[in-house]
Amino acid sequence: MCLWPVVGLLSSAVGSVALASSGGNGAYPEIPEPMVFDMMRPLGARQGELEANVLATGPLSESDQQTDWAPEAEYAFADGWAVEFEFPFEDDRLSEYKVGVQATLGAFNQGRSAHGVQYMNIYEREHHKYFNTLVYTLGHRFSARWSSMSMIGLADIGWSGSSGRNHLIVNHSTFFDATENTVLGVELNYRSGHDGHVLLMPQIHHRLTRTLNLQFGIGVDKARGESALPEAGLRIVRQF
Numbered sequence: 085m086c087l088w089p090v091v092g093l094l095s096s097a098v099g100s101v102a103l104a105s106s107g108g109n110g111a112y113p114e115i116p117e118p119m120v121f122d123m124m125r126p127l128g129a130r131q132g133e134l135e136a137n138v139l140a141t142g143p144l145s146e147s148d149q150q151t152d153w154a155p156e157a158e159y160a161f162a163d164g165w166a167v168e169f170e171f172p173f174e175d176d177r178l179s180e181y182k183v184g185v186q187a188t189l190g191a192f193n194q195g196r197s198a199h200g201v202q203y204m205n206i207y208e209r210e211h212h213k214y215f216n217t218l219v220y221t222l223g224h225r226f227s228a229r230w231s232s233m234s235m236i237g238l239a240d241i242g243w244s245g246s247s248g249r250n251h252l253i254v255n256h257s258t259f260f261d262a263t264e265n266t267v268l269g270v271e272l273n274y275r276s277g278h279d280g281h282v283l284l285m286p287q288i289h290h291r292l293t294r295t296l297n298l299q300f301g302i303g304v305d306k307a308r309g310e311s312a313l314p315e316a317g318l319r320i321v322r323q324f
Contacts, residue, residue: 111195112188113225115233118271119287119299119319121255122156123233124168124186127198127223129160137321144302144314151175156182164188164200181207186221197224202235216241219253229261239275251277265291271301281307285317297321 112128120141125133140153156170170182184204191198204217219237226232235255242249252275259269267289274282287301299319306312 112191112198113196113223113231115198115223115225115231116257116259116267116269116289118233118235118255118257119269119289119301119317120271120283120285121235121257121273122319123221124158124184124202125160125166127188127200127221128164128191129166129188131160131163133160133166134158134324135321136324137319139317139319141315141317143305144316154182168204179209181209184217193224196226197222199223202237215239217253219255230259231261232256232258240277251275251280271303278308281305283315285315287317295323297323 112126115126117123117126120139122137122139125135135158136156137158138153138155140151142151143149152172152174154170154172156168158166158168160166164187166186168182168184168186170180170184171178172180172182182204184202186200186202188198188200199220199222202217202219202221206215206217207213208215217237217239218241219235221233221235223233224231233256235253237253239251239253240249254274255271257269257271259267262268269287269289271285271287272283273285274280283303283305285301285303287299287303289297289299291297297320299317299321301317303315303317304312305315
């Protein structure tokens with residue numbers, strides 16, 4: 085799936101930026117992950133971390149009742165490095181295979197900020213096509229309760245610059261730690277292109293146990309050229 089050449093590219097980009105660069109003490113800010121645009125473990129993940137989760141999203145209108153859902157597994161195979169395997173479904177039809185890698189580039193601003201890069205290779209089963217996505221991630225903790233995670237990059241990357249490729253992706257989430265186990269957030273996701281859309285998803289993350297997290301949101305999704313429709317999302321996260 086053309087993954088390992090990109091792994092080598094990311095490794096070169098990381099270069100001399102080691103985990104020791106994180107604020108001088110190896111610490112990374114604790115920032116929640118967006119519910120819809122999920123990350124491959126938090127920035128600064130430690131080797132051996134393992135997570136399985138399932139995201140389901142669907143419209144709340146009667147015009148379109150398709151449910152999109154995707155089980156996935158995430159594993160940190162080295163400090164600051166993680167891989168993900170995801171299997172998106174449309175109702176009961178397996179539509180894609182996804183495999184990705186994420187690299188943490190370090191922390192800065194006295195350990196209050198961290199950044200990294202994320203690459204995803206996607207195989208679309210119906211048309212037998214491969215797509216590549218590459219985004220830059222930046223997280224910041226403003227205070228004990230407020231934090232944010234921002235991502236910007238390209239989807240459907242075409243190295244030749246061909247028409248209809250290289251769609252802009254922007255995702256920004258702001259979080260508020262309401263209690264020790266409950267986080268409130270709002271996520272904004274934008275994608276350009278003929279099939280582009282804008283999604284605004286207020287959400288709540290609640291830790292049920294030390295290893296089990298439930299995330300739920302209701303928002304609005306507007307596809308290009310169509311009316312805005314209400315949409316709901318649910319993610320169940322299990323850490324090991």
